[in-house]
Amino acid sequence: MTGDGSSGPKPRVGLDPKEIKALARLVDDLNYYEILGAPLGAASVALRDAYHAASRKFHPDAHRHLDPEMRGAVERIAKRVTEAYSVLREPRRRKLYDERLAQGASAGARMQLVEGTVEAGRRAAEERGGKTLNGKRYFTLAQGDLAKGDLSAAARNLQMACTFEPGNELFKAKLAEVKAKLR
Secondary structure: OOOOOOOOOOOOOOOOHHHHHHHHHHHHHOOHHHHHOOOOOOOHHHHHHHHHHHHHHHOHHHHOOOOHHHHHHHHHHHHHHHHHHHHHOOHHHHHHHHHHHHOOOOOOOOOOHHHHHHHHHHHHHHHHHOOOHHHHHHHHHHHHHHHHOOHHHHHHHHHHHHHHOOOOHHHHHHHHHHHHHHO
């Protein structure tokens, strides 16, 4: 007898095998947010919760009672759930992935972790040091001026850096910071 007064093991409540097969066929056509069941732009906490729910739902150990074909389908889904969360949990990779979706990447757009990490790192380095030779040069001069405490020279050099790279948010923010200190 079990603790609830019934005899025998409780029946396993799980996913319908038809659901598993259908999702396994569709999983490559879904974006990472859809795989996790989270809305586009979800907060990191919501993504984490969605991942944990999906991970529990599709964990291969929870479905080891199924036939080998169905276990394979569950494993395939579980791998995609993990892949989705691995990209979306890291802010730089997530930003890059979101940009791809916004640019019209297919619904099933995938991103290799190495690719996402390398691209995000490259972009961050460009933003920190600049994209153009002159932008980098003037930004470096401004950093030297700041180290010496020469705010006026730093402002001039940051203004020049912004002239060469008007879209560089780091340069603009640093220039605004220096101008605020000059006031």
